[in-house]
Amino acid sequence: xxxxxxxxxxxxxxxxxxxxxxxxxxxxxxxxxxxxxxxxxxxxxxxxxxxxxx
Amino acid sequence: xxxxxxxxxxxxxxxxxxxxxxxxxxxxxxxxxxxxxxxxxxxxxxxxxxxxxxxxxxxxxxxxxxxxxxxxxxxxxxxxxxxxxxxxxxxxxxxxxxxxxxxxxxxxxxxxxxxxxxxxxxxxxxxxxxxxxxxxxxxxxxxxxxxxxxxxxxxxxxxxxxxxxxxxxxxxxxxxxxxxxxxxxxxxxxxxxxxxxxxxxxxxxxxxxxxxxxxxxxxxxxxxxxxxxxxxxxxxxxxxxxxxxxxxxxxxxxxxxxxxxxxxxxxxxxxxxxxxxxxxxxxxxxxxxxxxxxxxxxxxxxxxxxxxxxxxxxxxxxxxxxxxxxxxxxxxxxxxxxxxxxxxxxxxxxxxxxxxxxxxxxxxxxxxxxxxxxxxxxxxxxxxxxxxxxxxxxxxxxxxxxxxxxxxxxxx
Numbered sequence: 101x102x103x104x105x106x107x108x109x110x111x112x113x114x115x116x117x118x119x120x121x122x123x124x125x126x127x128x129x130x131x132x133x134x135x136x137x138x139x140x141x142x143x144x145x146x147x148x149x150x151x152x153x154x
Numbered sequence: 155x156x157x158x159x160x161x162x163x164x165x166x167x168x169x170x171x172x173x174x175x176x177x178x179x180x181x182x183x184x185x186x187x188x189x190x191x192x193x194x195x196x197x198x199x200x201x202x203x204x205x206x207x208x209x210x211x212x213x214x215x216x217x218x219x220x221x222x223x224x225x226x227x228x229x230x231x232x233x234x235x236x237x238x239x240x241x242x243x244x245x246x247x248x249x250x251x252x253x254x255x256x257x258x259x260x261x262x263x264x265x266x267x268x269x270x271x272x273x274x275x276x277x278x279x280x281x282x283x284x285x286x287x288x289x290x291x292x293x294x295x296x297x298x299x300x301x302x303x304x305x306x307x308x309x310x311x312x313x314x315x316x317x318x319x320x321x322x323x324x325x326x327x328x329x330x331x332x333x334x335x336x337x338x339x340x341x342x343x344x345x346x347x348x349x350x351x352x353x354x355x356x357x358x359x360x361x362x363x364x365x366x367x368x369x370x371x372x373x374x375x376x377x378x379x380x381x382x383x384x385x386x387x388x389x390x391x392x393x394x395x396x397x398x399x400x401x402x403x404x405x406x407x408x409x410x411x412x413x414x415x416x417x418x419x420x421x422x423x424x425x426x427x428x429x430x431x432x433x434x435x436x437x438x439x440x441x442x443x444x445x446x447x448x449x450x451x452x453x454x455x456x457x458x459x460x461x462x463x464x465x466x467x468x469x470x471x472x473x474x475x476x477x478x479x480x481x482x483x484x485x486x487x488x489x490x491x492x493x494x495x496x497x498x499x500x501x502x503x504x505x506x507x508x509x510x511x512x513x514x515x516x517x518x519x520x521x522x523x524x525x526x527x528x529x530x531x532x533x534x535x536x537x538x539x540x541x542x543x544x545x546x547x548x549x550x551x552x553x554x555x556x557x558x559x560x561x562x563x564x565x566x
Binding site for chain 2: 101105107113114116117118120121124125127128131132134135136138139140142143
């Protein structure tokens with residue numbers, strides 16, 4: 101649910117619940133965007149690390 | 155036939171044998187899928203749920219697999235945040251088990267809501283006063299985190315790893331895995347807790363109701379604590395079963411013992427908190443609502459005081475004593491007994507907090523209400539087990555799940 105939806109109310113419950121959800125999704129989304137973007141960049145310029153890792 | 159896909163330096167059974175094994179698990183899976191389709195097409199009249207049991211076998215299974223899948227978040231927390239480096243040798247498997255548990259929980263919920271096409275309503279038309287909304291949010295996000303943790307493992311397959319982009323993507327994901335692990339720990343803390351909070355806030359049901367700190371009843375903290383305590387035991391149990399089935403040693407004993415030791419101390423502290431909680435509930439909370447302890451454990455054909463003793467003493471105190479002693483951890487039989495009891499303890503705790511809550515009469519003119527699941531409920535609850543067996547088998551065969559396998563089985 102977004103603040104522009106008709107059910108939205110600017111109260112603590114909405115801000116905590118939905119804020120928490122979007123906060124978590126943002127971290128996950130940014131993390132994956134970084135990984136995929138960097139992999140594209142490294143592959144294109146062929147300068148990624150080849151060493152195995154774990 | 156599929157030898158090009160199998161990790162280097164390890165031995166796997168012949169393809170025909172593997173196909174036979176997958177076929178057997180697949181047959182059970184199909185039985186569950188058939189029951190699932192019955193529930194979806196004919197409706198929840200296929201179950202034995204009724205006005206007394208809005209929550210039933212599925213919700214118990216959900217809560218149990220979520221608690222046992224807690225091994226993933228807690229092992230990830232210990233590995234990436236606390237820095238227990240030895241656990242890198244079991245973290246892959248903990249993630250896989252967590253992935254199976256959480257995908258199973260979501261699948262069961264998709265059956266339980268009866269109308270899965272409207273599953274997205276909980277996100278769009280969220281009831282922001284419900285703990286279960288928070289559970290749905292965290293569960294979905296954490297399943298996303300577990301998928302992100304599992305993907306690098308898939309990318310390490312011999313053939314996939316040859317593709318430069320996938321190789322680099324896997325590397326990048328490993329590099330920032332601590333961020334995902336921390337997010338997973340945060341999400342798990344809240345959804346494990348809120349699942350416990352659901353029974354704790356039921357002020358109309360004195361069997362489940364507990365006192366609260368701010369808005370969080372004690373059960374909130376006890377659920378998170380017990381999942382972190384018993385989840386790693388489930389990881390160890392599945393590892394031991396895998397070793398038995400494959401006839402190989404897959405994880406070094408020092409890694410198992412470290413996880414068992416941490417788990418033991420967690421169970422020990424949890425069970426002390428649980429005993430205090432139970433004592434306060436029996437002496438103060440329940441009497442304030444007009445109930446004595448034995449009202450909850452008598453005059454019915456199933457729920458006796460034995461279930462309380464089983465949960466707290468046999469499946470709580472006993473595994474805690476065994477796992478916190480070095481002698482207990484080093485004795486294979488004692489270790490196995492303790493981890494089985496701990497896993498059973500988490501399952502019994504979820505059972506009483508989901509089903510016994512429903513069974514106990516609340517008003518003076520009410521009687522105990524017993525519940526027996528229909529075969530469709532049983533089949534759909536066994537479905538995730540078959541799915542888990544298949545996913546573990548495929549992952550074990552084609553992915554480098556156990557970093558120590560080659561070293562421990564040099565003859566392969």
